[in-house]
Amino acid sequence: MSILFVFIAACSDQGFEKEDTAAILNGEEMKYEDIMVQFSVDENREETVINYLKQEIVILEAREMGITVSDEEVEESKKAIFPGSDASERYKMIENKELYEFYEQQASLLGVSPEEFFEAWEERTYQIQAYVEKYIDAKFGYPDKGEDVDEWGQKIDDHLDKLLKNYKEDGRLIIK
Incomplete structure (x- = not known):
């Protein structure tokens, strides 16, 4: 019971509960717990x-x-660095202390084991990465050797900002 109280107090200090809706995108609620699978919202x-x-x-x-x-494709990406490994084995191979602490903290906030959190994080991260890479390739290609990488990156950032603005203006995105 005291663990539940600590969790509720921690979320209350942040000004949100993990079940709260952060936004509605195309009619689908995006809850803080969805975001917390990838990012800290502290x-x-x-x-x-x-x-x-x-x-x-x-x-x-x-x-x-x-x-x-x-x-x-997602599985292939997950195993690229450590072929033949599963999520539990890859979790045990983490050497970056800050990353390890992130997994521990998020797992605690979401009420799952660190290994379960890592598996969900890894699945989501590699899926998003694949979509983003394919989208950027289709829309912008990749810079040639003579192109300015910063300028190319700025075009992408501007495009994403414009998409976000358009979704908000069209009512397809409501941020709470």
Whole structure:
């Protein structure tokens, strides 16, 4: 019972509960717990929500373009660094203390084991990464050797900001 109280107090201090709706995108509620599978919302909550929503919009846009990401592609990406490993083994190989602490903290806030959190985080992260890479390739390609990478990156950032603005203006995105 005291663990539940600590969790509730921690979330209350943050000004939200994990079950609270952060935004509604195309009629689908985006809860803080959805965001917490990828990001900490302890600091810069508004910026974190915006970044999460941009990813979700890219996935929607990519799907509208006919872009898909298969389970096999996601699995291949997860195992690229440690072939033949499973999520539990990859979790045990984490050497970065800050990353390890992030997994521990988020797992605690979401009420799951660190290994369960890592598995969900890894699945979601690699899926999003695949969609974003395919979308960027389709929309912008990749810079040639002579192109300014910063300028290319700025074009992408501007495009994502414009998408977010358009979704808000069209009523497809409501941020709580």
